[in-house]
Amino acid sequence: MMLFLQSLLNGILLGGIYAACSAGFSLAFGVMGVVNLSHGDFIMLGAFITYWLLILTGMDPFLTLPFTLLALFFLGFFLQRLAVNRLAGSPPIMSYLLTFGFHLVLANLALRAWTADFRNVRTSYSGLTIDLAGLILPYSRVATFILAMILILGLYLFLSRTETGRAIRATAQDREMAQLMGVKIFKIYALTFALAAAITGLAGSLVSLTFVIHPQMGLPFTITAFCVVVLGGMGYVPGTLWGGMILGIVESLATTYLTAGISLALTFFLLLIMLVFRPGGLFGKGIVES
Amino acid sequence: MKEGINVLGRTKAVKPLMAIFLLCFIFILLPPDASGSEKPYRIGFAVPLTGAFGKDGALVKDAYLFWKETINAMGGIEVKKKRHPVELIYYDDKSEPQTSAKLVEKLITEDKVDLIFGGFGSSQVIAASAVSEKFRYPMTSGAASTLKLFDRGFKYYFSLLGKAPEEVRGCVEILPALNPRPETVAIIGANIPFSADAADGFKAYAQKLGIKVIHFELFPMALTDYNSLLTKIKEKKPDVLLVGSHSLVAIRVMKGLKEVDFTPQGVFFSYGPTVPDFLDSLGKDAEYVFAASEWTPNLPYRDQIFGTARDFFNKYFKRFSRAPDFVEAASVAGALIQQQAVQELGLAPPLKDQDREKIMPFLYAKRFDNFYGPIRFAPDGANEIHPPIVIQVQRGKLVHVFPADTAEGKPIYPMKPWKKR
DSSP states (O other), rough: OOOHHHHHHHHHHHHHHHHHHHHHHHHHHHHHHOOTHHHHHHHHHHHHHHHHHHHOOOOGGGGGHHHHHHHHHHHHHHHHHHHHGGTTTOOOOHHHHHHHHHHHHHHHOOOOOHHHHHBOOOOOOTEEEEEETEEEEEEEHHHHHHHHHHHHHHHHHHHHHHHHHHHHHHHOOOOHHHHHHOOOHHHHHHHHHHHHHHHHHHHHHHHHHTTTTTTTTTHHHHHHHHHHHHOOOTTTHHHHHHHHHHHHHHHHHHHHSHHHHHHHHHHHHHHHHHHHTTOOOOOSSSOOOO | OOOOOHHHHHHHHHHHHHHHHHHHHHHHHHOOOOOOOOSSSEEEEEEEOOSTTTHHHHHHHHHHHHHHHHHTTTSSEEEETTEEOEEEEEEEEOOHHHHHHHHHHHHHHEEEEEOEEEOSHHHHHHHHHHHHHTOOOEEEEOOOGGGGTTSSSOEEEESSSOOOHHHHHHHHHHHHGGSSSSEEEEEEESSSHHHHHHHHHHHHHHHHHHHHEEEEEOOOOOOOOOOHHHHHHHHHHSSEEEEEOOOOHHHHHHHHHHTOOEEEEEEEEESSSSSSHHHHHHGGTTTEEEEEEEEOOOOOOOOOEEEEHHHHHHHHHHSSSSSOOHHHHHHHHHHHHHHHHHHHHHSSSOOOOOHHHHHHHHHHHEEEEEEEEOOOTTSSSSBBBBEEEEEEEEEEEEEESSSTOSSSSSSSOOOOGGGGO
């Protein structure tokens, strides 16, 4: 029983990280229809920013969050103005090509700059755990989980309660109508992509506390984000929370009770089933209709 | 609205952009130039510089570079009273076996290199050595050891390392001597050729010594979160954890062990802790970890080019500001014996096919001794007389702790629990 609870807990904590890592992907896809294949590289950049601030200035990883947020916001904004903007109205394949190009450039520039070394954000509290009636909770994962929840909640509130957020949602729902209503959609696009990059970078900073950092770490996160977003509903931001949880819990329980090998296969099997039977995600709120 | 939606115009604008990306990418992949002068030995290799083994592969590249610099500083390889400099041509195989094979074929057919050195990682080297075998280029390799390399009936593949399952022999043979003597072990390993073989090796030797294996599991490389896997093993309470690993897996296992608060009495890795990143990234959390090795600088070996094993270590440290790993020592030893072959056979560059065909029987016939230790190749190409060494991280240093007759320190056992550190 203890093993089950521990495994479930591991899954939930992992799920929170997955959710945080996928929210930006969902946002860019939902609003702009851009499948950002360089998504994972934004995570990598976020992780490296935290790592370097820690190494060079001794700043606590959690204090680096605003820096990551800003840096990635501007990177996202810049990439959007420079390139993504030009894709408006062109077929989806163009966005795959472009963002895959981003992925190659970012990953290889990072490799040039920082080499393929495996790095680890090490603080006085990394790896420390709380023992809660026999359940082991690693501090950094709990903190990451809480921040991930705040991140998604904040994004949700921003999208539903603010003027700009509503404009973003309106653009996602019907671009032309939004334009007719006076929404400056290219501004909205730039803002959305920048925002997506910023929260993805933030997630990267959080990830750096738990995962090993290296320039090639991005792509698996893009794949994870894709799974999470399909499970939760493509373009439906709160859905990433559920998608992340399901993925984390399934992975964890399958590793504990079956084998680690099967847990990944199971994840993709789940993805396949969702795509075939419920392409709109668990709650059917994704923009892809069943 | 300033930005109209001119679909055609925008699509066109993407093309030059993509071209720029492509150019950037090609530029990034270009290998640095090798220096050259008249009639050099041109030697090629493909190693992972990016991908899962990018870091491990870079070590092998450094090793060959170090050998080249040492030889060129002496004026080159002396054959028939003339000194020929060495020129290295290498490519990044991106940790992909097919790419490694393709690049070795390119080195042989397009770059027309004189000799081929081995890369890093069993999967890559399996693919690459199939090509060198086809073109009858002897390949000396110091960084691959899966069993599959040796059961193919190849004649031109020479491994400075022992076979993977045998490499971890020391890690199991040390167990009965530890106090308290471990009764049970759990074995996990990444399911790729070398680390899976190492896991099998752990199992076979444990069974031979009557140590109970209470858990055995291979997991995919794609697994990034090890906490649930380790939680499961923690429940079974093994005395010792044996891990078939490369450096990334080893780092992840150590992070995971701490996060699930699991301290076995001992943790052993087939590979990883000897790669500098392991100590750099884990710091104090790397203490007490054991690992298999095939070479340490305190061993009593020597040769005329590098001096003693300790001399090699010191010069290497001076050049790269870090200690050489055993695969680097093994890779340099591989380069040394190919050098010895061309010298003793009197083969000046450019080498012809029949020249290389002479090197092969030469390598089988001799026993070599250099700073790396004794080398003799079995008919399957494996180094059959190399000792299985165990090292342990003690106060941030790698200490040779087994076999006892050459050890420089005693193993510290059991490992201190995370909470008490």
